[in-house]
Amino acid sequence: MEARMAEVDEDRALVERVQAGESRAFDLLVRKYQHRVLGLIGRMINDWAEAQDVAQEVFLRAYRSINAFRGDSSFYTWLYRIAVNTSKNHLVSNGRRPSTTDVETVETEHWSGAERMQEHATPEHELLRQEMERSVVSTVEALPEEIRLALTLREVDGLSYEEIAQVMDCPIGTVRSRIFRGRDAVDRNLKELMP
């Protein structure tokens, strides 16, 4: 539960900056969630170009409505609802009925129907995604134990720095450093595939 709270709070500072009129902070939120939003919309709309347009519309609507966001849920949960509604509206306005199966499927964040995603993405796109995934996983597996543990506790389990410090019995500054070093190692390899 505490891990969940950490997730809810993660974007609060950025959202508050956007609400204060600083649009640069919104750019960081876009960069943070663009891949997830595109993945979500891609599962609802069977066209990569259309999915990008709808995703752009989703972020635009989120920006316009940002003052309505009160932080009762995480920013991504709020964004997710906008994405699902916008995608449904897009399908209906184009005379296509949103498939009940698709909508139910996207409700599951960790949906494992990778084969369905492969149908929607272009072969090159899917190959690149698989290659990126392999790069990330293999880099993390090759990290020193304490760095790998700190990174996975953060990225996979969603623990806060304080919670990781308790689990690993080390200062928060060490957690911060370990997570950065792990992230930086992953990034150096990922950068070759995604400059």
Next chain:
Amino acid sequence: MSMKDDHPDQEWSAAFDGEQEPQALRFMLKRAHSDADLGKRWSRWALARDLLAHRQVAPAPADFAARVAASIAAQPAHAETAPVAAAGGRRWMGGAFGLAIAASVAWAALTLYVAPQNESASSSPLVQSAPLQSPPAMTPVAGGPALGQSPVQLVSVQSGVTPVSYVPFRGRDAYMVRHSLGAQLAPLGVVNTASFLTAPVSAEVSGSDSADVDADAAGVR
């Protein structure tokens, strides 16, 4: 890379997790604005996180965030995000501000049209007013645009100096000015205060809260 060199990016990594020092974020946002590579790195970190957690993501094109930023920048000014702290008092402030503007405009109109009137000006079709003492006469500039269509400049007949430009009032502003002038000019015997406010009422400047429409359309409320 030394630990000293690592430090700024370590802060950046903490900010990605929402664990940065509160005061640091503002400086980091400035840095992100001037260093495009930081934004790209942030995007890769996000992708790596999603892939590690086995989320079904679709890697976004390199220019996607820039396209979103451009579409936001292309929005009309009224759709821009207003500071949320002001939201509570916005309606009240809007009404009070509107009244203050109307009062100021009425005062300016009185200064321009009533005080300068003399006998020669009293025959002007712009306004009928009781004669006042020694004001310079004002006439529309020859060849200037017609009243009610675009700004009209008034030039002092005596000095030839252009003191101020006048923009015809429209919509709610015109209504407010008429009523303010009516109340203030009545004791002077002026009955036709609307003659120089002949611009048709237009929806052009009526208030709009259209920024909320999108939220409803998106079903986010």
